[in-house]
Amino acid sequence: KNExxxxxxxxxxxxxxxxxINCSYSVGISALHWLQQHPGGGIVSLFMLSxxxxxxxxxxxxxxxxxxxxxxxxxxxxxxxxxxxxxAVRQHAxxxxxxxxxxxQVFP
Amino acid sequence: xxxxxxxxTHLIKTRGQQVTLRCxxxxxxxxxxxxxxxxxxxxxFIFQYYEEEERQRGNFPDRFSGHQxxxxxxxxxxxxxxxxxxxxxxxxxxxxxxxxxxxxxTRLTVV
Numbered sequence: 001k002n003e004x005x006x007x008x009x010x011x012x013x014x015x016x017x018x019x020x021i022n023c024s025y026s027v028g029i030s031a032l033h034w035l036q037q038h039p040g041g042g043i044v045s046l047f048m049l050s051x052x053x054x055x056x057x058x059x060x061x062x063x064x065x066x067x068x069x070x071x072x073x074x075x076x077x078x079x080x081x082x083x084x085x086x087x088a089v090r091q092h093a094x095x096x097x098x099x100x101x102x103x104x105q106v107f108p
Numbered sequence: 109x110x111x112x113x114x115x116x117t118h119l120i121k122t123r124g125q126q127v128t129l130r131c132x133x134x135x136x137x138x139x140x141x142x143x144x145x146x147x148x149x150x151x152x153f154i155f156q157y158y159e160e161e162e163r164q165r166g167n168f169p170d171r172f173s174g175h176q177x178x179x180x181x182x183x184x185x186x187x188x189x190x191x192x193x194x195x196x197x198x199x200x201x202x203x204x205x206x207x208x209x210x211x212x213x214t215r216l217t218v219v
Contacts, residue, residue: 004150035210040212041145041196041213041215042210042211042212042213043200043213044210045207045208045209045210086150086151088150088151094139094156094202095141095153095164096143096151096153096200096208097153098143098151098152099150100149
């Protein structure tokens with residue numbers, strides 16, 4: 001069993017839909033990251049969370065430390081949101097453990 | 109303010125050869141981590157450098173080695189390349205408990 005599990009693996013949506021991507025982890029962490037990876041390979045950091053909730057534009061990330069679960073929400077989705085979204089947890093030794101990613105496609 | 113710069117962007121090597129990948133961290137960052145991402149998989153931690161020393165290492169063989177220079181830039185070296193080493197190699201820089209900044213990666217193909 002992977003230490004970081006994401007669901008779903010693949011997600012398709014119509015433009016404007018509300019999207020949720022889930023991440024569960026089984027190890028102790030100091031922070032959780034949500035990352036976005038486009039087809040070229042480069043990774044952009046969206047959020048770093050250690051508790052509660054963060055919002056940036058149409059993106060919202062939440063984390064429940066007790067349940068070891070985090071969610072990434074995208075409101076009013078747009079085709080430019082199409083990418084792979086990766087959850088990564090930061091262990092106390094400053095190492096990142098990545099999930100396998102959720103491939104999102106948003107159609108106009 | 110430049111982010112993380114990796115070079116080269118693409119590389120093709122033959123089995124058995126050696127390769128060196130380079131990473132310049134974001135200005136102000138002192139820690140560099142390297143990750144290997146196989147097609148369709150999440151990145152896997154290779155190792156991390158801080159103060160010119162390897163601070164942590166993942167489950168990769170000794171064929172994978174690295175270096176960090178006084179200006180915090182880093183190199184990843186892979187010896188005796190195998191077909192299975194074909195992947196996207198990502199470099200990420202960070203400073204203490206702040207967030208990571210990732211490079212665009214080097215896509216290595218071993219033939």
